[in-house]
Amino acid sequence: MNIDDLRKNMKSILSDSRYRHSVGTEEVCFDLALIYGEDTLKASIAGIIHDCARYLTGDELIEECERNNIMISDVERKRPHLLLHSKLGAIYAKEKYGIMDEDILKAIEFHTTGRPAMSRLEKILYIADYIEPNRNMIQSIDYIREIAYQDLDEAIRIITKQTLEYLSSNINLIDPLTKETYDYYVNQCK
């Protein structure tokens, strides 16, 4: 599928607001790729398709992950919408949309939690998902947008910090990988 087909497909399966978010993420992925010398087509594909499993219900996500032999942690089982759509999205990207590029697949798989030592493309999608233009209710969003165009690692440090703060009222529901990502990028930014 070319990128136009991917856009049409996302429009047909996602809600209007999720589709707008995906287009916004694609645009920011493209811009960040230009600035940081990443492949703009790869970044655009990752951006438009990253939420391709987000339309499923929580139960369907669990069912589909089990069918695809994806290990499900307790935290993921409690928050399938947030945590499992990225893992399943990577599988769908490969199987339904024929994307074979491992870097794109990893970027989709880890776009919610991040992970230590992300590739440049993984970082770009992780950040674009957070700062795309439809995300306006986020604390310090304009500042984070500014940083994103100057220093990917610093942007990740700030985003993971805010995510952990947001989730801290539900401490049992934090994916350990989010904390590991934060710790790693705090160190990187010293």
Ligand SMILES: [Fe+2]
């Ligand atoms: Fe997502």
Ligand SMILES: [Fe+2]
């Ligand atoms: Fe997203």
